[in-house]
Amino acid sequence: MFNSSFIEISRSALQNNIDFLKQVTGPQVQFSSVIKGNAYGHGIEQFAPLAQECGVTHFSVFSADEALRLTSVAPAPTTIMIMGYLDNEELEWAIQNEIEFFVFEPERLIQAVAVAKSINKRARLHVELETGMNRTGFDLNSLQNVISFLISNKEHLELKGLCTHYAGAESVQNHDRVMAQQQRFKQQVDKLLQHNIIPRQLHSACSAAVMAYPETHMDMVRVGIMQYGLWPSPETHSQYFGQHKEKTDPLRRLINWKTRIMSLKSVPQGEYIGYGTSYQASRDMTVAIIPVGYSWGYSRSLSNLGHVLIRGQRATVVGNVNMNVMMVDVTHIADVQKEDEVVLLGKQGNESITVASFGELSTQLNYELLTRLPLNIPRVIIE
Template sequence: MLKGIDLIFGLNLQNPMIATSILEISAKAYRQNIKYIRSEIGPEPVISAVVKGNAYGHGISQIVEIAEKAGVRHFSTFSSDEALEVFQHSKKGSQIMILGMLYLEELEELIRKGISFYVFDFERLEAAIAVSKAIQIPAKMHIEVETGFHRTGFDWKFRERLALKLIENSSFITLEGLCTHYAGAESVSNFVRVKKQIASYHEFKDFFLGHGLAFNKFHTACSAATLIFPETIMDMVRIGIAGYGFWPTKETYFAKLQDLPKNNKNPLRRLITWKSTVMSLKDVKMGEFVGYGNSYMALTDIKMAIYQLVTVMDLAVS
């Protein structure tokens, strides 16, 4: 019994020979997904690989390595700790952008490392300006505007105050981006709402440009927006789910289906394969039940393989 516990938490995690399950992450599948996204967006826009949530569960360090080999040099994280993990594993020159959480005390380190971050309220804006002034390094900011997602982003009513702050402090700010996020771009039923959000983003953009503010990149599109609303592509797309081989929804897949190559219907490939070791084989007769709570009934005579579900995992990159 103790031995079993040791197997899960102990030494053997280091030993793939003893792991009973292996998660394989396919670099080839990732390249294919990026190739497909590239074919959709054309040669110019930057692809930012969204590696939030430990790269949607695939592992930040593994995905950063795979993505860089596939030519991706821009990464989006949720938080500063993820950004620092990307920083540690990425090549010099790769860009890192924090979409969400950071502590103001971390600003100095992030600015010194050249990590860019979303700015969606005056507290973060003012804190970043103060740090930039103190260390004489401009902060790389993405100004996020609220267009209908209602998560983060400056409201329209703050545009004058915001523009003034950005102009007054222009020597301490690198305006890396003007951005927003669409609510429900993955569902056709939100068509009108997304179109309204796009229009609202353009109002912000025109307003800031009218005030002489220049941004390095305009970026708004996640996977679904990239695939379904091509006008949202602009200078950069932030690709999460599609990079990992999933369509954002069935609707997005069906919407694209007719444009896809005939003999190769689905261009997106899953990255993960779970391989496990069969522990035992058993014959089960038709009508017999299997498992806790009799959760499965054999509809015919079957041969069943039993493998270990809660297990030691080894992560392999192929």
């Protein structure tokens, strides 16, 4: 190990999760694996080939740089779809390499056609429709211009999809908004179909919509957080178990984040530990120094709150989390030694540190914690 911590990614857990999700959506629905945010912290270069081994043939990324990283590690035939940022200078690369991409504003549509003409190759487009998220997409008022442009330039374009994104399908408080979005999406799609503009696919469902709104499965689902073994929200989790007698979680978490004890220190009663005076030893203590801090993705907000696992027991973070190290109380752990394994996230013995626990102790969402894990933490595949 040439780093202060490392991440394990489970092949069998991923296969389990993909099998479950495909069972939910059915065999006719395309499964797109969303690997934006460095595959939600799991590592694009490590995760994508693993997903291919588990039967994935379609990937969704946010930007051209993520698509480029994917092309370098995805040997099997695969479809890549850019959902977000694509600079005009990158359009030629995308079209030349048959990368599919969202269009959500007139300029991108115009530029895509211009580049497609110049290299004599069709641009593979997904037209994003604005239905109430108010982020990106063509609204109903701008749709007539889009229709005219698509018709007049059809020889340079391949309409792969019509799509939208829901504004909070993971929460029941957004139910009316999501239902209104579905209605608007249908209206806009119908308008395009009336002009004989027929996409290969209709798609709108993220992980939460896959579970909460089965009618949104359409031709393809874009699944992110759930393939990694995490539920989009406690509500989605509760809703699923409310509808099923089986109470075993069908998802398995892929990730384990581990390090080792760097040093041990005896701290006398009454002494302060670490920077400032946030923690004072209430007794003589043994403290383990862990070589992971906020620069490695362990939030400073977990100072005096977080837990790790050592020798199958929980150890509490004491003092402020530093840039590169943190201290944990191991006074209660017998025979603790330097180089003992430390689990920051995952299982050890009968105990586990969940991603959700980070959110409970801080303001971090599970998405936020995972995507903040630095690129240079080594990722290794385990069974």
